[in-house]
Structure formats: structure tokens, C-alpha cells
Amino acid sequence: MTFEAPATSNLISSGVTMFHRIPLLMFLTAAVALLLAACGGGKATPANPIVLAPESELPPALRDAPAEVKEAYRFAIANKELLQQIPCFCGCVGVGHTSNYACYVAEDGGPGNVIQFDSHAFG
Structure with missing residues (x-):
């Protein structure tokens, strides 16, 4: 073997x-x-992009304001419903502000009408 x-x-x-x-x-x-x-490297689009009103809707007094201030007012104009749901948190309730929207807008004339801005949030 x-x-x-x-x-x-x-x-x-x-x-x-x-x-x-x-x-x-x-x-x-x-x-x-x-x-x-x-x-898989494509950029994802956010589900809810931030909406801003055009800068042309700002009052002349805001045109020379810092970019952050202009952006805040543009956001307030474009997102009225959202800001009306957020309580004022800066202590301006004493001047009649009932929501965060009121810190930016004193009087809203409705769609297509002139907005009276509140200078409280100018900075």
C-alpha cells in the first residue's frame, strides 16, 4: 500500500x-x-424649505439693516400663520404683542395690502 x-x-x-x-x-x-x-451622494432637498418674502416687500427703513434683521422680517412676512402660533417670548407682551408675528408686523392689511411693520424687532 x-x-x-x-x-x-x-x-x-x-x-x-x-x-x-x-x-x-x-x-x-x-x-x-x-x-x-x-x-448616493446627491444633495437632498429639505422637505420644508424656508420661505422668505422678497426683499422688495421690506419698508425703506429696513433696506440698510443688517442681513439677519432683513431675513427675520422677510421670514415673518412669508410665514404669518406659523409665527402667529408662537407666543411672544422677548417680553413685549406689555406693548400688546400676542404672538411672535406681532413683534414684526404692527398691522396686516391682508393679502395685497400694505403691511405696517413694528420697529420692535429692528434690533
Whole structure:
């Protein structure tokens, strides 16, 4: 009875060992991960983008105001319903403000009519 040595596999005979496969597997995993990340890189559009009124709706006194002040008034004009639900929190309830909207708008003439702005939030 003779025993023959098992045949060596082609991978071992070609010099590819388990130690060579691990870095290759790590490289391929990283490459696939990068490829998947690159495919999903589109910018997401917010579900509720911030709406601002045009700057032309601001009164002349606000045209030279800092950008943050103009942006706050533009937001107030465009988002009346939202700001009317937020209570005034700056302590101006004593001057008759019932909501955050009142800090920006003294009198709203309705759609298409002139808005009288409150200077309280000018800064």
C-alpha cells in the first residue's frame, strides 16, 4: 500500500496564500464601499424649505439693516400663520404683542395690502 502526498492546490502553487487574500479582500471591500457612497451622494432637498418674502416687500427703513434683521422680517412676512402660533417670548407682551408675528408686523392689511411693520424687532 502506497500513500501519495495530496496534490497542492493551484493557489498555493501560484504563491497566493491566505495572507495575500486578506489585504485583497480588504481593498475590494473598501472599493465597493466607496463606490456605493459615491452613488448616493446627491444633495437632498429639505422637505420644508424656508420661505422668505422678497426683499422688495421690506419698508425703506429696513433696506440698510443688517442681513439677519432683513431675513427675520422677510421670514415673518412669508410665514404669518406659523409665527402667529408662537407666543411672544422677548417680553413685549406689555406693548400688546400676542404672538411672535406681532413683534414684526404692527398691522396686516391682508393679502395685497400694505403691511405696517413694528420697529420692535429692528434690533
